[in-house]
Amino acid sequence: METSIPLSVKRSRAPARSRSRLLKMLIPLAFLLPALALYAVFFIYPFIFAFSLSFQKWNLISPKKAFVGLANYRHLLQDEVFWISLKNSGLYVLMTVPFAIGIGLLLAILVESLWRGKRLYRLIFFLPVVSSIGIISIVWSLMYNPQVGALNVLLRTFGIQGPNWMNNPATALWALAIVGIWKGFGYNMVLYISGLKSIDRGLYEAAAMDGGGRWQQLRHVTLPMLSPVTFFILVMSIISSFQVFATIQIMTRGGPNNSTNVLVYQIYQEAFQFFNIGVATASSTILLLIVGLLTVIQLRMSQKMVHYQ
16 A cells, blocks of 8 residues: 655655755765866956956056047057068968977978987977077077077088078077977877877788788877867967967067068057057957957867877
């Protein structure tokens, strides 16, 4: 015979269950709250504050701010230096990203094919990644010296007169790109080595049984299996290249004739040299939109080009 539960007991159990479910939801939130608070303070609030400044006129010194609407954006669209810096940023990305990825992949394959000395070569190629960007910039500036620099001295031994790397608008951006490539390929190499180690050896054995040589194995096994790593490196490399600043600040200061002036350096100039904070934050917003749009495009492309199995 079934025992009926009094209605009053059922009603008392319902709030208890609700409180239990609420408690289960609040406990994870309590653990996440410190991280969320830090994220809000150091990321969300600065973004909202900077975006609001892009519609205002402020010199960073005076406490007064004046709302100017879209005037800062109109100023940028009419500013020749902004368009030059935007073009230089795009060129710098095109100069550095493909070479840094290609060299990183090539070195990863070569290092992993060695029988001995793998750790030593990994260390040597990774050293630029962890080296001080200030020291790197100074050393490369000395190497680019037109008279006593190592590069031109080397070229003169082959009877070639080297260019004035840093003071020639035709070569200055390439000189900076070489530094960016040199500093970045070691990081890509380490990521590719990790990806190579995760590839199932059985795939290579199956390809060899089907008559596939080294080139066919590279094309049909290695590269497709490395596509998730390549996608990650591509996204991070593009973002990093758009953010280049230290080498330009130390080596060229945007010259000669704005030939190495990129968006981040132009933002720095507007904010801390000309004290046009509104224009600087407007330029920052445009840079954010460009990087965000490129990332979305890459995410869409990854659905067809990235293979996870």
